[in-house]
Amino acid sequence: MGEYHHGFSVSIERAGNERVLLSLRARGKLEHQDYETLVPMLESALAGMTHPKIDVLFDMRELEGWEIRAAWDDLKLGLKHGRQFDKVAMVGSKHWQEIAAKVGTWFIGGEARIFEQREEALAWLRESA
Incomplete structure (x- = not known):
């Protein structure tokens, strides 16, 4: 049986008076x-x-997915702040991640895209910043 690894990192940067960059891994x-x-x-x-x-x-x-309670937490976050999300750039390449990106757009006011490379995702986020 393999060893389970879990990790979560978050950083938040304010850019000006009305913009926030939330980085998650x-x-x-x-x-x-x-x-x-x-x-x-x-x-x-x-x-x-x-x-x-x-x-x-x-x-x-x-990322391997969400525990049930965490999925509920994610939904609540989307319902509370969804209209404030402008751009969501996801870095991944698994088919289920592409589906998650599409479903996620139902709960946000902005746009979500999935990228295979982090640099591409950052470039897209900076386009309108």
Whole structure:
């Protein structure tokens, strides 16, 4: 039996008064605890913004999926802040990740795309920043 590896990193950068870049990298399955870390950080970054726009760089290359409770957390995050998401660039190449990207657009106000290379994703995010 193989050893299970889980990792989750997040960074948030404010760009000006109304824009936030959320960078995520996940390994293994996303867990409820990951959202307990992410959500307060994001809410803090958005505090005081009147019309925030959130751009996301999500490195999914080592992501294996979501635990059920984490999937629920993801849905709640999308329902609460979905209209604030401007661009979501996902880095991955698995077929299920492409499907997740398409489904994700149902819950955000902006655009989501999947890229095989991180550099391509960053270039797309910078186009309108």
